[in-house]
Amino acid sequence: MRQPQLSLGRLGLQTFRVIRKTLEADINRTHLLCSGTVIGSVSFLLAACGGNSSGDSQVGAASAASVCAKLNGATTGGVAGLSAKVIPATSTAPTYCQVTGTIPPQLGIEIRLPDDWNGKLYYQGGSGMDGSIPDLPVGALTKGYAEVGSDGGHKGNAFDASFALNDPLALNMWGHLSIPTALSSAKEVVRDAYGRFPDRSYFDGCSTGGREALMTVQRYPTLFDGVIAGDPSYDFVGLIGWFNRNAKALAAPGGALTSAKLQLLSQAVLQKCDALDGVVDGIVSNPAACSKSGFDPRALRCAGGGDSGNTCLSDAQLNSIASLTTTAQFGTAPNTYTQVGHPFTGNEATQWLAGSAGAKGDGDYTVSAGYLFEDTIIKNIIARNPAVNPLTFTYDQDLNALFSTASIVNATSTDIRPFINNGGKLIMWHGGSDDFYPAQGTANYYDAMVSAVGGKSVADSAVRLYIPPGVGHCGNGPGAAPADSDLLQSLDDWVTKSISPGTRFATKLTPSGDTAFTRPLCQYPTYPRYTGPADDAAAAKLARNYTCTAPSP
Known part of the structure; x- marks a missing residue:
């Protein structure tokens, strides 16, 4: 599917001018200059591409205290109202200078500057609908990275999209503009703090952060030297449609899946598939073999199709399972939006609780993350009507609305040759038992990307994908998830030492x-x-x- 471009029809010319003005300094300084379009001879701008404009400067020469003294109350990088304070060292984190501020009109940013800077920058992606600064990892800070995070361009709850209803700029900031905007400002703050721009810049995100990661690779290929994309919700429009379809199935009379029903399903899957990976350990590590095993949840059907207890599944519950485990597609070619269904992993009793079925609410689907997202996205972005009932709403009744939304939030372009040609490295990973959305979608993206860039040899020079079995959304679940610090080290080694990552290890x-x-x-x-x-x-x-x-x- 081709990547739709930014639609101005729903934004309006005036809003576009605001966006253009907001990003003018960023795009001209980083994206265009790094691509080779020289707009002047100002040497320090070139350093925003990752180079060092002050080669004689010592890495880590400035202390956190001196940095804070320099930055507190200052205006730099377009950040208004900088506030800087020293955060003392703890048993797990070093001393650092915490810098916060706002990029007008409303993009909140936080930058952490350590005592012993290693000359590199680490950007942590957001989650959900953003609305607050994400927790910045101690691991990167301990390694000496300057850390950056932003709120996506608005304040609010991670499950609330109401900020986008009447604010197209806020929607576009959340969709794809906040990262390049914040990065440009952060690099200038780092320059003012340490006397030089970062030598290398890396992005790391999971879920929404994973979508942001792929978005920067696709739309802004020169911003980062390396990117980590975890559990990326890259076809966001397809994902929300799938969530909506699942909510309707679960809301149908008798369609709710309780913990007991999911436990029944899990045990049946494990009995059929657990040993297919060579060991019985409660984790289906070979889902492809499970798919070919002939497992069919309809073997658990209650006699007559009604609900006769926790030893079987009713027809309505089987319909909910079918919705959760099959592909949904919306739109018409070439603009289609797709989300694959969950595989059977044996972890349904635990992994479908929060993300898909809402069984933590004893079968109440309205507490699931999938329901909460489709409800707020449809009301505030797709239908643009808070009074709409998503359970009676036809998701693809307005294809223009889907296309317009996709043009802002989807990260589905598979031709990432500009990123590869710029020397960028991308590590993707997706939990094999992701309770929110399945890893097979990311695998499908990877396969399509390999074809788009010219084959596996080209892709292998710059991209890796890992799917750890039994791992849920962004790291929970019974499986062993990759550690953020290990992935960052692998990425840095790949970028700076040309040591390509092979088989890694997880604990x-x-x-x-x-x-x-x-x-x-x-x-x-x-x-x-x-x-x-x-x-x-x-x-x-x-x-x-x-x-x-x-x-x-």
């Missing part, structure tokens, strides 16, 4: 912080197959006893 921790088990983090399309000694529970906990294996065709 699952117990609630007390001890190691429960380790697993290899296999490059897609391979999965970790147990090849250690049979019937050895201790051996099954060690990554060395697994081999990254391609699924059988």
Whole structure:
């Protein structure tokens, strides 16, 4: 599907002028200059591309206290009302200068500047509908990175899109403009703090942050040297339509899926598929084999199709499961919006609770993240009418509305050659048991990207994809998720030392912080197959006893 361009029809010329004025300094300084379009001879602007305009400056020469003294009350990088304060070191984080401010009209930004700066910048992506500064990770700060985060251009709840109803600029900021805007300002703050621009800039995000990650790769290919995209909601319009379809199925009489019903489904899946990856451990690491196993939830159907208890599934509940596990598509070619369904992973009893079915509310679908998102997005962005009832709303009744929304929020373009040609590196990952939206969608994007850029050899020079089994949305679930700090180190090594990441390793921790088990983090399309000694529970906990294996065709 081609990437739709920014639609001005619903924005209006006046709003576009505001957007253009807001971004003029950023785009001209970074995107155009780094692409080779020289708009002047000001050397420091070139440093925004990642270079060092002051090669004689010492990395980490300025302390957090001196940086704060310099920046507090200052105006730089277009940030109004800078406030800077020293945050003392803790047992887990170093001393740093916390800088906050607002980029007019309403883009909130936070920058953390450590004592011992390593000369690099780390941008943490947002989540949900944004509305607040995300938690910035201690790991990057400890490694000496200057850290950046923004609120996406508005204040509010992560499940509330009402900010976009009457504010097209705020919608566009959340959709794709906040990252380049905040990054440009952050680089100038860093320059004023340390006397030089960052040598390297990296972006890391999951969920909405993952969508933002792919958006920067596709639309602003020169902004970052490296990008980490976790669980990216890249076809956002397709995703919301799928959520809406699922909500209607779950809301139908008898369609709710309770914890007991999902437990029944999980046990049936595990009985059929758990051993297909070489070990029985409660995780289906080879979902492709499970799909081919012939598992069919209709084998759990209650006699006559009615709900006769927790030992079977009614027809209405089977219909809900069918909605959750099959692909939804909206629109017409070439503008189609697609979301694949959940695979059967054996983790339905835990992983569908918050994201899809809302069983934490004892079958109340309205507490699921999927329902909350489709409700607020349809009311405030798609239909643009808060009085609309999404459960009676025909999602694709207005294709222009879908296209206009996609032009702002979707990150579906697969031809990322400008990013690759600029030397960019991209690490993608997606939890194999993501409770919100399935990893297969990201796998499909990766496959299409490989074709679009000219084949696997080109893609392998710049892109990796990992799908850790049993891992839920952005890291929860029974599987072993990759650590943010490990991914950042791998990305930095790839960018600065040309050490391309291969098989990585992930650790699952117990609630007390001890190691429960380790697993290899296999490059897609391979999965970790147990090849250690049979019937050895201790051996099954060690990554060395697994081999990254391609699924059988």
